[in-house]
Amino acid sequence: MEITTRDLVTVLHGMGFGALFMLAFSGAIAELYRGVVPGRPGRQQTLLVAYLISMVVLAWLTVLSGAYIVYPWYRAVPPAGVTDLSEYPRRLLLSSGRTSEWHNVGMEWKEHVSWIAPIAITMVAYVTLKYRGAISRPPQMRTAALGFTVAAFVATGVAGAFGAFLNKYAPVRGGSVIVLMNGEK
Amino acid sequence: MSGTRPDLPNGAAAAAILAAGIGCGTLGVLAFAGDASETVGRLLNFYNPTGTLSGVTTVAIVVWALAWSALNRLWRTRNVALGGVNAAAFAFLIVGFLLTFPPFIDLLQGG
Numbered sequence: 001m002e003i004t005t006r007d008l009v010t011v012l013h014g015m016g017f018g019a020l021f022m023l024a025f026s027g028a029i030a031e032l033y034r035g036v037v038p039g040r041p042g043r044q045q046t047l048l049v050a051y052l053i054s055m056v057v058l059a060w061l062t063v064l065s066g067a068y069i070v071y072p073w074y075r076a077v078p079p080a081g082v083t084d085l086s087e088y089p090r091r092l093l094l095s096s097g098r099t100s101e102w103h104n105v106g107m108e109w110k111e112h113v114s115w116i117a118p119i120a121i122t123m124v125a126y127v128t129l130k131y132r133g134a135i136s137r138p139p140q141m142r143t144a145a146l147g148f149t150v151a152a153f154v155a156t157g158v159a160g161a162f163g164a165f166l167n168k169y170a171p172v173r174g175g176s177v178i179v180l181m182n183g184e185k
Numbered sequence: 186m187s188g189t190r191p192d193l194p195n196g197a198a199a200a201a202i203l204a205a206g207i208g209c210g211t212l213g214v215l216a217f218a219g220d221a222s223e224t225v226g227r228l229l230n231f232y233n234p235t236g237t238l239s240g241v242t243t244v245a246i247v248v249w250a251l252a253w254s255a256l257n258r259l260w261r262t263r264n265v266a267l268g269g270v271n272a273a274a275f276a277f278l279i280v281g282f283l284l285t286f287p288p289f290i291d292l293l294q295g296g
Contacts, residue, residue: 105287115245119209122205127201130197130198138267141267148205
């Protein structure tokens with residue numbers, strides 16, 4: 001059982017940071033919807049704040065690892081004369097009209113829209129941390145927090161879904177091989 | 186730390202909310218500009234392996250941080266009409282979503 005370093009980093013970007021961030025949304029939306037209610041024990045509100053801060057860290061790790069580690073591998077230009085494009089995902093997708101829109105729509109949208117998530121969730125965490133129970137009085141503050149949380153969820157969903165499809169049609173490959181386990185045969 | 190903070194002016198929240206909207210809107214405008222103009226695209230190429238995306242996101246984050254800092258300085262000790270702030274922030278957010286969506290960008294460019 002082997003994995004390449006690029007595969008490993010891509011999995012860490014998508015499944016480690018991105019998927020964990022995505023999974024955290026249901027809890028955050030439910031807690032914000034319940035309103036960080038005044039009178040709830042301070043410990044519960046502290047837990048929500050810790051939860052949101054973890055989401056902020058995951059969101060930034062996801063976009064930074066994507067843009068500065070995985071994306072350069074994705075858009076690498078093959079040397080002249082190379083015909084096997086399997087290690088050049090962008091060029092591989094653009095080489096056929098049957099796959100080019102996965103790049104032109106999918107990656108072009110994913111690479112930009114995903115950055116909405118960390119900006120939005122950072123604001124939500126800050127407002128929740130600063131105002132705690134007062135976030136729902138007046139309700140507009142909670143409306144903004146919920147709205148931007150949903151926006152972050154949608155942006156992450158778009159990026160995650162296209163990331164999964166892109167990795168199916170043109171996976172990021174290469175790098176050194178890490179042997180995880182030796183089989184019997 | 187107290188569980189509720191009813192006496193805290195809402196200005197700091199308003200600043201954070203509007204700045205987040207401005208950051209998202211800026212991201213969209215720069216993504217569009219980088220796609221529509223080769224010159225802008227080249228100017229936004231801060232780090233060659235990542236290409237134009239590096240400049241689009243860096244500038245958007247800087248604009249977001251500056252907007253947040255300036256608005257916070259203006260509003261932190263005041264109560265602000267949050268309805269208007271929310272409307273503006275959500276409008277910027279929609280701009281951010283639309284201008285990062287390639288078919289919409291193509292539509293604007295007549296493609």
